Amino acid sequence: MDLGLTPDEMALQARAREFSLNVARPRAAAIDREEQYPWDIVKALTEAGFCGMTIPKALGGQGRSFLDAVLVIEEMAKCCTVTARIVVETNMGAISTVMAYGSEAQKQLAARLVLAGDKPAICITEPDAGSDTTAMATRADRRGDVYVINGKKHWITGAGVSKLHLIFARVFDERGQELGTGGFLAVRDERKGLRVTRREQTMGLRGMPEGELTFENLEVPADMAVLPPSGFRRGFADLMNAYNSQRVGAGTVAMGIAAGALELALDWVKTREQFGRKIGEFQGLQWMLADMQTQATAARLMLHAAARSRGGDGSAFPDPMLAAQAKIFASESAIRIVNDALQLFGARGYSRDLPLERMARDVRMFTIGGGTAQVLRTLVASKMLGWKLPQTRDGYLPKPSMRDAAE
Ligand code: FAD
Numbered sequence: 001m002d003l004g005l006t007p008d009e010m011a012l013q014a015r016a017r018e019f020s021l022n023v024a025r026p027r028a029a030a031i032d033r034e035e036q037y038p039w040d041i042v043k044a045l046t047e048a049g050f051c052g053m054t055i056p057k058a059l060g061g062q063g064r065s066f067l068d069a070v071l072v073i074e075e076m077a078k079c080c081t082v083t084a085r086i087v088v089e090t091n092m093g094a095i096s097t098v099m100a101y102g103s104e105a106q107k108q109l110a111a112r113l114v115l116a117g118d119k120p121a122i123c124i125t126e127p128d129a130g131s132d133t134t135a136m137a138t139r140a141d142r143r144g145d146v147y148v149i150n151g152k153k154h155w156i157t158g159a160g161v162s163k164l165h166l167i168f169a170r171v172f173d174e175r176g177q178e179l180g181t182g183g184f185l186a187v188r189d190e191r192k193g194l195r196v197t198r199r200e201q202t203m204g205l206r207g208m209p210e211g212e213l214t215f216e217n218l219e220v221p222a223d224m225a226v227l228p229p230s231g232f233r234r235g236f237a238d239l240m241n242a243y244n245s246q247r248v249g250a251g252t253v254a255m256g257i258a259a260g261a262l263e264l265a266l267d268w269v270k271t272r273e274q275f276g277r278k279i280g281e282f283q284g285l286q287w288m289l290a291d292m293q294t295q296a297t298a299a300r301l302m303l304h305a306a307a308r309s310r311g312g313d314g315s316a317f318p319d320p321m322l323a324a325q326a327k328i329f330a331s332e333s334a335i336r337i338v339n340d341a342l343q344l345f346g347a348r349g350y351s352r353d354l355p356l357e358r359m360a361r362d363v364r365m366f367t368i369g370g371g372t373a374q375v376l377r378t379l380v381a382s383k384m385l386g387w388k389l390p391q392t393r394d395g396y397l398p399k400p401s402m403r404d405a406a407e
Helices: 007-034 039-048 066-079 081-089 094-101 104-115 231-241 243-269 283-308 320-344 356-367 373-385 400-406
Strands: 121-123 139-143 146-157 164-172 178-187 194-199 210-221
Touching: 007 039, 007 066, 007 081, 007 356, 039 081, 066 081, 066 243, 066 283, 081 243, 081 356, 094 104, 094 121, 094 164, 094 231, 104 164, 104 178, 121 146, 146 164, 146 178, 164 210, 164 231, 178 210, 178 231, 231 243, 243 283, 243 320, 243 356, 283 320, 320 356, 320 373
Parallel strands: 121 164, 139 164
Antiparallel strands: 139 146, 146 210, 164 178, 194 210
């Protein structure tokens, strides 16, 4: 299919496909079974230049686009979801936040770590603040030239393996006055007070640790606060904008898993015989295949459009509306496609000998992490209607700073 890609984009895609087939695919089952973060894959990705591709050339990166990242992510996800997620998180999300809003020193720090293979952790979710980020309780108190962070996050991707952390917290000045919500950069093990206190037991994506982080008097130098031009008071919304790139990346992982499952299913229906015929000769299965392909193509086109877009003048991030719609559609259709692909394999699809069951577990996450499909629908509806849609029962957001951030 002609996706309107340039020769350079097609060459990058082909290089990613080769890596995926030769390096990631042979490791995928063991990564899942052993539940170990694949440092060998990280090394190979780094050497191949797939980590930090979107970092500007001036900082040692390749200055590649989000679309370039999307092309690589899809190819990786066809064979190994954990590999694909490493590519997402070394090119989108926290790293793009720092590149968009960070000081020169912050950019240098983030670029150095990511280009060496570090997958930054983005720390927002808390036990009592999931979809409702305004309920965040983690706080950063200014004490002289540091911020002292206390609180707890959970479901943090890369807990215990990531070095760079972008920690979101409510910010208070020396007098205890709340200033808003900010992002703070901390490097694990360089400072006391950042501990992994639990590893989540996940359904899929088992080679990528998800964990609980506890901050106990974690001191972060004041110049490690990532401050958008709008400052702390309105800066949370700007910082959260970075999630629009992460959402496109996450949607692409889901679509890539689906595309990989579909490729396997297509080969299978041309091989497997029942009733003296290839099972692909049954019209019921042909229509299933056509629906799977249609959904995968639509998801791919939406993700490409979102990756190419920008959310307004000068924005470094994809358009929120396109990113949200692409993630909703890609994540939900990917679950259906993988489920149907597994069905086409019959009992074999249910076996751990084949990757379908792993794909079915892995793909389930993408309607949850990075903004659930329900919450993203509210975002889309809010933009369509041109209304703010506060979700509290009486439409009231208790803290003024949080009200600003949610606008
Ligand atoms: P809740 O907010 O409690 O939602 C429960 C259900 O209610 C959901 O179905 C939700 O859609 C629905 N719901 C809630 N509010 C509304 C509403 N207003 N309208 C309609 N429906 C609603 N977080 C990070 O900060 N960093 C990470 O690196 C990270 N990685 C993750 C990796 C994985 C594998 C997973 C599963 C999660 C990760 N998360 C991470 C957390 C993720 O962002 C949250 O799980 C997500 O925002 C939802 O929060 P919750 O789980 O508390 O669900």
